[in-house]
Amino acid sequence: MHNTLCCQPVRKLEAYSLQQCQPLNPQHSTYNNISNENGYYCTLESSSLSVGYTSYNTPSTVSFSPNESSLSQQESHSYPADYCFNGPYVTEDVNELKHKLKELETVMLGPDIDFLETCDNVEIDSWRQIMDAIPRGDLKQVLIACAMAVSNNDFLMAQWLMSELRQLVSVSGEPLQRLGAYMLEGLVARLSSSGSYIYKSLKFQEPASFELLSYMHILYEVCPYFKFGYMSANGAIAEAMKDENKVHIIDFQIGQGSQWVPLIQAFAARPGGPPHIRITGIDDFRSAYARGGGLNIVGRRLSKFAEKFRVPFEFHGAAKSGCGVQLENLGIQSGEALAVNFAFMLHHMPDESVSTENHRDRLLRMVKSLNPKVVTLVEQECNTNTAAFYPRFLEVLDYYTAMFESIDVTLGREHKERINVEQHCLARDVVNIIACEERERVERHEPLRKWRSRFEMAGFSPCPLSSLVNATIKTLLKSYCYRYSVEERDGALFLGWLNRDLVASCAWK
Helix, strand or coil, X not given: CCCCCCCCCCCCCCCCCCEEECCCCCCCCCCCCEEECCEEECCCCXXXXXXXXXXXXXXXXXXXXXXXXXXXXXXXXXXXXXXXXXXXXXXXXHHHHHHHHHHHHHHHHCCCHHHHHHCCHHHHHHHHHHHHHHHHCCHXXXXXXXXXXXXXXXXXXXXXXXXXXXXXXXXXXXXXXXXXXXXXXXXXXHHCCCHHHHHHHHHHCCCCHHHHHHXXXXXXXXXXXXXXXXXXXXXXXXXXXXCCCEEEEEECCCCCCCCHHHHHHHHHCCCCCCCEEEEEEECCHHHHHHHCCCHHHHHHHHHHHHHXXXXXXXXXXXXXXXXXXXXXXXXXXXXXXXXXXXXXXXXXXXXXXXXXXXXXXXXXXXXXXXXXXXXEEEEECCCCCCCCHHHXXXXXXXXXXXXXHHHHHHCCCCCCCHHHHHHHHHHHHHHHHHHXXXXXXXXXXXXXXXXXXXXXXXXXCEECCCHHHHHHHHHHHCCCCCCEEEEEXXXXXXXXXXXXXXXXXEEEC
């Protein structure tokens, strides 16, 4: 999210022209202009690809062009048949193109003997599975087939499947239909080599700060992801600091500062009185936008709360991204017991697979040099960092299906803000993971086993979590759906939905 994004130019296909596929009716389009009583929220509608399919009229769509600096509204119209799309280069060999068209024709009309004699049996089975999945409306299998086509640079197959997917996805449908809408946009963006451009455009098309904050707050309240992470981290810090008189907490992504409100309250009730607490908050541009101002807003809020509970308190803000943080920004003072919090933050740091600077490991080594009493880590239990595109797509499909299902249970489809919550809090990450690469791909999650290796290489050792905190978290989950679970294993806590781990939390020293 912090990186400068760019769009690489792409070559026109000279062998044939492509119609720009307009979104279908509002029940089947991916990102629509979503209305509410106050007007319209403009949402993503990337330039879709189609071969030989009819263009559809819509009241208003948003188009993306590598030559535009922002999203542009287009009036309702159908594109002529010779409208060319600046798509990725596929082939300039006419014979190869004819062969691909023959394959597509065979799939649609049925194979002939010559085709069967020249095709591999595995490929035939793959075609048959796709053809079986489409009439069944098997969205998951069609998504997977489309991702495979994109991975194999099978341009015609990918475009055909994208046109079929348009009929199956909906931002107001079942959980998989909603997720599929956003994953389809990621596939379209990747195939058109415009992933970075679309992701950048999304950042500049966010709603007003107070609206974005309200969407984040809804997600915070209806799903336990953040509460689980913050509560487990706070418990580890409170346990480590139970006998300290001066506590310094460095939060590498402080956001609204909400995590520290219950901890300040807990310290206020500590036998013998509260310690002196100092918090250093590292800023994040997205959080700054959502709260409508700088870190001084967080400082004032926490100071007022600490004063109410008579807790000695100081706040120090460092308005820098994680990549830019240096020792001098942290305000280290002697005589303080240090706690460092990495909550949903480290996966944004580029590692050795992206940059020789490797900020991910640099931050861990820097923190270790400060000799902290405890370091807390909270991350999504997802493996998208170094995985190649196709397995990464499958991981995103599995992980976010569980997440969208969990949202569906606690945030009904009649809720007027549900689409906005999913779009502005989750969809952009999905598009980034699927469509972008190298520095432009900033959502780079790792499972706990990989984080454990990084912490151990930096010199850390595991710090057991409090059994009291674990019990408190399990009590918290009773107010949510029974399908959520909390499991303690290998010195860490995992929040899961059915059989899928969603968030992992652990502590180090």
